[in-house]
Amino acid sequence: MKAVAYRRPLPITDAESLLDVTLPDPVAAGRDLLVRVEAVSVNPVDVKIRAGSTPADGQLKVIGWDAVGTVAAVGEKVTLFKPGERVWYAGDITRPGSNAELQLVDERIVGHAPTSIPAAQAAALPLTAITAWELLFDRLGTTADTEGALLIIGAAGGVGSILTQLARRLTKLTVIGTASRPETQAWLRELGAHHVIDHHQPLLPQLQAAGVPQVTAVAGLTHTPTYYTQIVEALAPQGKLALIDDFKEPLDVMPMKRKSLSLHWELMFTRSMMQTADMHKQHELLDEVAKLVDAGRLRSTLGEHFGAINAANLKRAHAFIESGKARGKVVLEGF
Structure with a gap:
């Protein structure tokens, strides 16, 4: 699968701060969904991790904590979703992120995506x-x-x-x-x-x-x-x-x-990071937010669309977030 990753923390102006790479396709097991990612957004946490977190032993690290996509496969313990459903989520900071064509994510922190707006607008909202x-x-x-x-x-x-x-x-x-x-x-x-x-x-x-x-x-x-x-x-x-x-x-x-x-x-990663007993609350609230969007009571906070999901465009997005001038969310779509 295509993905964007990094090997070591570098300034976003460095040519190797983010890299286009090819990685093995992940396989769903347990309560995991395998999601084919359609659109992502970039958050301050993306910038903080890329700039300050060193991957183990020089391995490639994929970040990204907002996604909209379609369920491609499910683990044997999944009960909330089935293949073909459109979903949205903010992921788990301890696992590979959404800047990849395919991502594994626990069903308990995933919601059914709103149906009234396109993927790019929806990707601005989960985290x-x-x-x-x-x-x-x-x-x-x-x-x-x-x-x-x-x-x-x-x-x-x-x-x-x-x-x-x-x-x-x-x-x-x-x-x-x-x-x-x-x-x-x-x-x-x-x-x-x-x-x-x-x-x-x-x-x-x-x-x-x-x-x-x-x-x-x-x-x-x-x-x-x-x-x-x-x-x-x-x-x-x-x-x-x-x-x-x-x-x-x-x-x-x-x-x-x-x-x-x-x-x-407030840290939205606490429930997934600590595997809390109420981890499923994020599934419930994302479903509720989707209903509010579809009812016209909440609107997307998309501020800028930076094009396809690749290293060059993600570098632009990270630099824009670092500038402190972002209004709403920066979104990328498709590989």
């Missing part, structure tokens, strides 16, 4: 939808009747673009997103944010000007330490902060004590 859904409902404990205000730091990125929609469509929260450029601010308004503020300016005065003196929850999606003092200031007593980004230095949680604030981590 960010899982992350946003788990952050909103599992970590922050939000329900359909939850009121208050949610501040989303970095709302125009991949996770923020779907989190904005989920919070607006499925809860009673007032949704405030941050973005610094006119085009990303307009994007958030299109997605349903009640208010959009600039994270390059002090947050609290902008919240107050919008008629939201304090928020009940914050989603820290990027550069959380930069905004941490302002986040604590903006949160109402007993408010909640949910995080997804990585820190170079430990976060001092003591400023949260006076208000009895709580901190929640």
